[in-house]
Amino acid sequence: MQAKVLRVLEYEKMKEQLYEHVSSSLGRLKIKELTPSTDKEEILIWLEQTYEATKVLRLKGQIPLGGIFDIRASVKRAEIGASLNAAELLEIASTSYGARRLKKFIEEMIEDEVELPLLGDIVQVIIPLTDMEREIKQCISDNGEVLDSASPQLRGFRQQIRSLESGIRSKLESITRSQSSQKMLSDAIVTIRNDRFVVPVKQEYRGSFGGIVHDQSASGATLFIEPQAVVTMNNQLRAAKMSEAKEVERILHELTGKVAEFVDELLLNVDALGELDFIFTKARYSHKIKAVQPKLNDQFSISLFKARHPLIPIEEVVPIDVDLGQSYSSLIITGPNTGGKTVTLKTIGLLTLMAQSGLHIPADEGSEMAVFKTVFADIGDEQSIEQSLSTFSSHMVNIVEILKHVDHESLVLFDELGAGTDPTEGAALAIAILDDVYRRGARVVATTHYSELKGYAYNREGAMNASVEFNVETLRPTYRLLIGVPGRSNAFAISRRLGLEESIIDLAKSQITKETNQVENMIASLEESKKSSDAELEEARHIRKEAEQLRTDLIRQMEGLEQEKAKVLEEAENQAEEAVKKAKQEAEQIIKELRTLQKESHAIKEHKLIEAKKRLEEATPSLQQGKKQRKPKKVEVEVRPGDEVKVLSFGQKGIIVDKINEREFQVQIGIMKMKVAKDDIQPLETVKKKEPKPLATIRGNDVHVKPELDLRGERYEDAMLKVEKYLDDALLAGYHSVSIIHGKGTGALRKGVKELVKKHPHVKHAKDAAANEGGLGNTVVEFK
Template identity: 65%
Template sequence: MIERVCRILEYDKMKDQLIQFASSSLGKQRVKDLQPSFNFEYIKEAQQRTYEGAKVIRLKGQAPLGGIRDIRASIKRSEIGGLLNEKELLDISSTIYGSRRFKSFVESLIEDEIELTILPDLVSGIVPLTDLEREINQAIDENGGVLDSASAALRSIRQQIRSHESGIRSKLESITRSSNGRKMLSDAIITIRNERYVIPVKSEYRSHFGGMVHDQSASGATLFVEPEAVVQLNNQLREAKVKEKQEIQRILQELSARISEHVEELADIVAIMSEVDFIFAKAFYSDSIKGIQPKLNEGGFIKMTKARHPLIPNDEIVPIDVELGGDFSSLVITGPNTGGKTVTLKTVGLLTLMAQSGLQIPCEEGSSAAVFQKIFADIGDEQSIEQSLSTFSSHMTNIVQIMNEVDFQSLVLFDELGAGTDPTEGAALAISILDHVYNVGAKVIATTHYSELKGYAYNREGVMNASVEFDVETLRPTYRLLIGIPGRSNAFAISRRLGLTDKIIEEAKSHITADSNKMEQMISSLEDSRKKAERDVSEAEELRLDAERLHSELAAEMEKLEEEKQKVLQSAEDKAANSVRKAKEEAEQIIAELREIQKNNPNIKDHELINAKKRLEKAEPNLAGTRKKPAPRREKPKVDKLIPGDEVKVVSLDQKGYIAEKVNDKEYYVQLGMMKMKVKKDDLLYINRPKAVETKPLAAVRGKEAHVKTELDLRGERYENAMMDVEKYLDDAVLAGYHQVSIIHGKGTGALRKGVQELLKNHRNVQETRMGTQGEGGSGVTVVSLK
């Protein structure tokens, strides 16, 4: 069943994307073998491995994975005494080097105090076979040739070969350069036939040179003759080359034997680097789809915020918010065709399979994924011509199998439940099937056209309506998923927009039952209420941002005034102190003069001089109270409970950020610009908590708090859309009171980066810009200081 579900949800197409990020055949094979797991602890471990790989990529931008080869067959053959060729030996040397380099890379990360657990444990099993690598590289060059330095005997033999070849060429060149030779030869060249040096002789002069004929031209006019003068030298050359082959074989055999001594270490290297390549393939894929590590649970709770289907291009996808397993365990989605209902099913299903495969999912931070023991899907028209089954029969055959296997740990996805038969019977059958799945305790998402199922969701506890929004004005779906609101029938509105007369439409309405009319009116009222609530929330949010901006500006102005006040007081105190210093110097001078006078007038006593000095000191102005000490800045009070979105200060770093995620009661993940780091609660100082705007509660509408991030990610955006996003984001950042933000445009071809920097250069709110540092993303990021 899981194989069929994977096919329906296009799991293999997702793997085709993933495999592109594997660096070696080992990693590619791991991707091909990838399947969803149903073991909760195994999935948690796999997710943590992907997270560590993604963390390294986020901080370092890359991981050295080159040079890894699948050398398992070569290792096995050396173990049983087989002879490895030059290429196999080079592959082994390359793999040793690649593993050694990656181990050094991980050790450097630890030295940089980057918190890792899985990768250090993995590379601890790599034995750096440096001596074996050096022996192979000293014997074989990068092109697979055995070097002269491989052995003294080989060097000597090759010197003999070069000497023999030189002697042969010398003798043959003397023949080709002679006047007789030019007359008797077809061409004044030296060539090789049967691994022996020969010259092209005209057939009529064959007997003139003696020796042996090794070949002739197609016409027979030219014979390739080995002259008698070089026969002995050719024999000696042949013998030397035989010795060379024998020595090369001996060297390869010796290296193969050396490899057989390290079979276990090499096998460990292959296994470890296969896992490493697989980890980073998942991490790079996550980066490409902007994936996050979901919060896993075994309770069947799904909360996917801004979920995106990874197979749909970024410029076409509309993110959706889906929740299941909390207040309700069944979700019934109604709405018109081509509205995005099936895409919603496939998005939830595929992202669940990805999460259970240890892959990060393309959602916003804080999203949750459940680990199910069984996943079922009945999507699309799988009519079987061979079995002569109708569409309805084909679907029912699949649904029967699902009903027989479904349990409380299952996720079930139904597309157009009950379709293909009489609407009344189909709707009744769909309700019965949904009741059965609900009573079993499974989590289910179903799409349908039947209006009866809209009322079903209102009359069942634990069942929720949803719809895909449709814009009647443009006659196109918006693809937004609206949880809590059933899909309304737009047939009349669409018909009127297309030109059908009001008389026909009114007559059609008269044929609809009163209950159906009430249902449509209720749905329309819900939609109007939802849109009004969204407008109210938006307006309230703008007012909040304006208030925060004004508060920030006033606080900055007060701080500036306080600084100016302290400067004025400091200046006055400095002037007064300078006056006192001059007065003291003058007093000392007076006393010195008095002492000089005393020498000439003994009637003046010492105590009179001392009293005079004390009077001068009392004349010094008292400045102790002229300047008030600046009042100590009051720190923001700490709070017992921090929640995501709270603005905080990391005391040890003197940096402001906001709570991204709670780890436990003593630790939190804090977003500091582009960097997210784990911080202890004792090191956090609470600053501010964005207030949610209260609106009248609606049974079917759920609001959410908004928060302006300190960074804008443009990667994957089209140029025109990116420029608009930057304009809007800068306005939002100024309203939020930010002094510095980061624009992530990536490196790529540089077009997006150039466009962003041109826009920033002339923007009214930009004070200055600079490229990011190594820790901020380098040339892929522009850091902006705001006015």
């Protein structure tokens, strides 16, 4: 993009607002280098990065970006062997800590399942340098001073220095307190000159006091003398300080060497920190101007809803709706001066540049922008006094340059096209320029005063009129943009409001042609129609929003009912299963008690026992799971407009509004109208109260009994229990004889079976089977 265009569209002023939200010099440098991109993929990444940053700020409120410095120069010096001072090393440690803290912050959010893929990729590059950071912090204080603990030698030198300083001060203070010395001193204090401890002595006592003179006052009346008694101690102090300085230098050089080991890592960390600071700067700016992430399209079209110029205070700016590049590619804006035409141009241009810079734009959700290869602007106050160019000449110089480069990937903004010359020639020239730009396929927005251009859009395919609204009653512009309506001059109405005599206005009107009056009347009618349609559209949007909200609420209620229904069914099934389980347990307990009574007393007959058992088994409930509910059988019925029906899929009542075809009807539910299939409709008079479905089906316990029982492999006790139960089941099944296969084995199982069947009251006879049927391994039982 041309620097001139960026200046005219106030791109640099917008960047000044960005600086208010930056956290470090790294981010400031990124802002300074910021220019619009023409690579759509790159812009999409930038916009998504800004969106992720706004998500972080929304969830956390802030991000730890403090303590970060541009340490690249210091790192480069360390790389070539120079020794860094304590302040530089402290900045490196602080930046390393800031990088590590920021990396942890983002990664913890990702672990909490916040989707931040792009920010995650950036922090992944950051390499924690904990050891280097710790070594620097152990040697250098937060004030940038090398600590005594940096080395044992440094601690020793500093202890020596403190001891010598204390001794020197004590010696000098004893001199200042002595009676013989006080009269020779200008003041009883100890001070320092040239790193030596001295006392102020009057000029006239120079010879009497003795020592080394290091300085004198401005008047020369006072000499600052180092007494001979402390010269040796001062020499020792100076030597100790020199040793201290050398040790400090050695420590700093050693720490610089540690930094030099991680040059590449530090530079990578700095780049990542600068990028993150820049991204979060854009996110904070987005929050301040109430911006949204625009969609990007490939059709070179712009669709803005409630767009605002970011440099105008939000409480003062009037939002505008702009549509360009879909049904028309040229927008011609007419209207009075100071009506907001130029602001509209700048808003469209600046928001385009912001979107192509990865910035969110101050507009409503759903706004779309395109990626233009070039943006051209010829806007206001471009007259060059130095070049002695008129307003018209200045504009034409710009337009000629624009026409050399404009193509189908360009956005062109013309302010007061053709102004500054004869109106007839200027209007004709403006039309010719617009036609030329249109043929090249560019998107163009132009403002003008010429009435001839009001009819331009009606005679050109791909062009649309627009105007800025003016309130004749208040004599002030409203700054609203009206698409599809050309602007009116309003000269007569304004003059009348200002008090011009009606006779003069009538005379002026007589000078206007009939065609011009017709055009003005047509424009007035269009303006009224536009206002009316806008109001109706706004009302329709409001109703649609309410309908969508109602639909959402209904769906949510239905889902809640379904969940509640499933919960009730589950609870009922659990209760039924518990009842079945309890019934079985009671049945088994009764059987057990009856058998105990049988053993204790022969008064209970075996057939009564079998009958009791059969009754118990028939009474034992068995739960049949029926989780898949059958859909009610559809009844073919006739419905007519006005009938009250139930929409089965929604479970809501409605009224038949119209019959669309044989298979579909239009039904109104509340304020919402919708198409509904015929088989999804049930007239309310046919809806009958349904009996509740049983949660479980109780049935008898169907037992299939085979004509033989195989006991092979069974333990003795288990086998006897099975034989006992099998005989009862066989009797109930109506068998006259059955076979009990026990095998030969040791003979114990055969013997036990023989004894058991012999005692059974309903067994007539028991014998070994024929040789071809198992012989001794099979006992055949005949019932009475």
